[in-house]
């Protein structure tokens with residue numbers, strides 16, 4: 281399941297209409313209270329991936345209604361409790377979030393290699409101890 285309220289801007293967000301030419305993503309960030317906190321400290325590793333997407337803001341008179349979508353914007357996708365969560369990533373944070381995702385993937389690969397090593401070692405020990 282994809283959890284993303286921001287793809288449903290057209291419905292129930294009347295305050296966004298008529299704000300002129302404000303950048304769609306900025307408007308999203310304001311509406312969801314993501315601004316004003318500054319750039320948060322990013323964790324060193326993150327599960328998931330960063331992907332670029334083109335978006336529709338939902339304003340009926342906007343160019344995106346005629347197929348000229350906004351973007352591309354970066355989003356972080358990650359599984360959380362069986363759901364695929366999606367979060368807008370500000371341009372300033374894209375590199376950091378992407379690096380954290382890659383670090384997590386490296387970590388998981390390293391861990392898998394270690395587990396393989398341990399299993400091989402354990403198998404060799406069992407063999408050596410066998411009567």
Ligand SMILES: [Zn+2]
Pocket residue numbers: 304336337338339342343344345350
């Ligand atoms: Zn639009």
